[in-house]
Amino acid sequence: MRRTRSIFVGALLAPVAVLSLVLSTGGAATAIANGEPVPDGKYRFSVKLTMTGIPTASGGRRNSACSGALIAPQWVITAGHCFRDANNVRVNYPVADLTIATVGRTDLTGTGGHELKVVAVIQSPTADVSLARLEQPVRDVRPLRIGHRAPEIGAVVRVTGYGSTTSVSPAPVTRLRTGQMTVVSLSDSVTGLQGYAPQPDTTPCPYDSGAPFFLERGKARPVLVSVVSNGPSCPHTAVENSARTDNIAGWIRESIRSGGAS
Secondary structure, eight states, X not given: OEETTEEOOOEEEOSSOOOOOOOOOOSSOOSSBTOEEXXXXXXXXXXXXXXXXXXXXXXXXXXXXXXXXXXXXXXXXXXXXXXXXXXXXXXXXXXXSEXXXXXXXXXXXXXXXXXXXXXXXXXXXXXXXXXXXESSOOOSSOOOEEOOSOOOXXXXXXXXXXXXXXXXXXXXXXXXXXXXXXXXXXXXXXXXXXXXXXOTTOBOOTTOTTOEEEEOOTTSOOEEEEEEEEOSSSSOSSOEEEEEOGGGHHHHHHHHHHTTOO
């Protein structure tokens, strides 16, 4: 799923009973345009969200995918637009017939990590951010730390995702990819980023929506600063608009604590 090039690209299904349709994956293609493969077992907090049977305005169904990160044993952070109804309205519930979170599995063709159903969703009222509750807690993966301070302009952050490598005929892939980008701007709800490494046009792509941008500080736990939201067709050297999370850290923690109860 994704935005302008909306990472919320989905495969349309017929309105009446359809035999299973699986999202295609491109042979050697891998997520994050001009990124690099993640070694097995690294950035295990990274999450692949697979949505099957999302209602469409025409009465049909489509399949899609997003990326995300484990931020508490039973909670995944991702983009708000990854959970939207047939009218494109972000909603506080899983919209697909089935949404599965794959946690702690670098290579999706393998068997490590966990596959868990998403059972609830909480939408941020101020940013393109949502929290997805898993049916069971994950105890053997260390969650990504939630940052509460804005990153400095010029800071280099890392992104991990399971999306495509191009906006042309995009398809999610089977191995986690990563790249680095530089913080170039901050607004109330958006952290602006530009490609840094391995190349100046290293950028998120379709199906990377919700992927985490995080600071790395030596041996300390990585710190979340934003999630993939929208940007130009990938790869690109323009500004990527990620959904800022440091200034909603209190809302994130309270939402997790209360489980979304009002």
